[in-house]
Amino acid sequence: MNYMVRNASKDDWDQIKNIYKEGISTGLATFETKVPSSYEQWILKAHPECTLIVYEENTTLGWCKLSTTSDRLAYTGVGEVSIYVHPSAKRKGVGDLLLKNLIVKSEEQGFWTLQAVIFLENKGSVHLHQKNGFRVVGIRERIGKINGIWRDNVLLERRSLLVGLEE
Incomplete structure (x- = not known):
């Protein structure tokens, strides 16, 4: 495994889009039902320094x-994490x-709290976040519908242990 990490760019859009489509198709990743139409729409509310890809050779x-x-x-220092991995x-x-x-980059950019909102059934993602220092704040019951079904x-x-400690 020779994985590399870098900031995402518009040139990565086709592969990012395909990974996002795969995530949507699982029914475990998001309430979204379709991928944004462009890179610009996808990255609109994202922090550019905190938008990353992992790649190997030319494959995201x-x-x-x-x-x-x-x-x-x-x-200002609170951000919501989205993370998708190719199947x-x-x-x-x-x-x-x-x-x-992402945690390192977010702290460099002054983020003091990261939050993740994950379907209850997506145990792999919940575990990933917990092993990286996230804690469960609570369960949001019947917070939204996907395909006519209420989801938690x-x-x-x-x-952060580095940012936001000043009084």
């Missing part, structure tokens, strides 16, 4: 991004590599 194996959670000034790259350390790098979300958060 996974991506993550950190999106703003609110336009309110008080929440063929699952259980090979790609998600862990993405999340570890686990809300997790990670507080």
Whole structure:
């Protein structure tokens, strides 16, 4: 395994889009039912320095991004994590590599809290976040419908030990 990590760019869009489609098709990853129509739409609310891919040679194996959670000034250092791994790259350390790098990048950019909202049934993603310092804050019951079925979300958060400690 010779995985590399870098910031995502518009040139990566086709592979990012395909990985996102795969995630949507599982029914475990998101309430979204279709991929955004362009890279610009996909990255619109994301922090560009916290939008990463893991790749090997010319193949993108996974991506993550950190999106703003609110336009309110008080929440400037709070971001929501999205992370997707290509089905063929699952259980090979790609998600862990993405999340570890995202945590470092987010702290460099002044984020003091990361949150993740994950379907209750997506135990692999919940475990990935927990092993990287996220804790379960609670369960949001019947928070949204997908394909006419109410779904629950686990809300997790990670507080930085480096950012936001000043009084």
